[in-house]
Amino acid sequence: MKRVICIIIAMVVVLTGCGTASQKDKQASTDAQVSKPVFVMAGIIDANERAQITTKIPAKIANISVDVGSVVKKGDTLITLDSKDIEAQVAQAQAAVNTAQANLTKTQSGARPEQIAQAQALLDSTNTSYTNSKNNFDRNQQLYVAGAISQAQLEIAQTQLSAAQAQYNQAQDQLDILTKGETKETLNVLQAQVKQAEAALDLAKTQLAYGTIVSPVSGIVRAKNINVGELASVGATLLSVVNVDSLFINASLPAGLIGSVKVGQQVVVNISEIPDQEFPGEVAVVDPVIDSRSTSVLVKIILNNPDPVLKPGMLAKIGLKK
Secondary structure (H helix, E strand, O other), rough: OOHHHHHHHHHHHHHHHHHHHHHHHHHHHHHHHHHHEEEEEEEEEEOOOOEEEEOOOOOOEEEEEOOOOOOOOOOEEEEEEEHHHHHHHHHHHHHHHHHHHHHHHHHHHHOOHHHHHHHHHHHHHHHHHHHHHHHHHHHHHHHHHHOOHHHHHHHHHHHHHHHHHHHHHHHHHHHHHHOOOOOOOHHHHHHHEEEEEEHHHHHHHHHHHOEEEEOOOOOOEEEEEOOOOEEOOOOOOOOEEEEEEEEEEEEEEEEHHHHHHOOOOOEEEEEEEEEEEEEEEEEEEEEEEOOOOOEEEEEEEEEOOOOOOOOOEEEEEEEEEE
């Protein structure tokens, strides 16, 4: 009898234990269902920072420092163009600046003493010639009145006097320029020539700087569309650089669920290419406007601390935590 009682007690204990274990399994299953996210949105991973690398000048490619998959930092040299022709233009423009500046400096500094002395001697000489021509004309004029010479002879004397007068005036102007300096108008012209030459030099230097193409962002080279020796055309995409450290998803949310999503809300991201792994995300933007065609709302999801396995272009599902 005692043995039967012991067996019954043992069975009760076992059943009780089994019942307790069964209840625990059901509770765990229920908890898992409660915590499982509900996937209500879908979208494509994209990068906040991406750059299409182009050239501002048409030139042949001299060197490409990267390839597809290369990791680059902002400011790193990506492409070097053949800029020999532009270097020649810079040298030519620099020579033009030097010449224009020398002309301006020479004019501003005024004449040397020996130049002034030469100009004074020329003025004295032309003054003597003018005086002689004036005296000769006066005599011929008296002779003409007296009928001693013809009108043609008088006109010859008049021409000689006019020529002597012009030479004297020219010599006087030259001396004035040397002693008083060039006119303000002349200096303005020379200064304008210097500025024009400097502007041409700056333009040539800017063109030369375009010969080195650097990355505007940090990231990974995702595309390469040109090779060394080929001609780079203005506006054509040569390389593509993507920053994979800053990723987001533009997802579509059914309009009926707009009330269940708000900015700052934590979400779960599942990638179709990585079905057995989930990634954290955060709602950054909820567009208040509903797309009338798809009756959905655009929601921007920021991927917090994106995993290296995540790449732009991957398909993603976004789940809301219960």
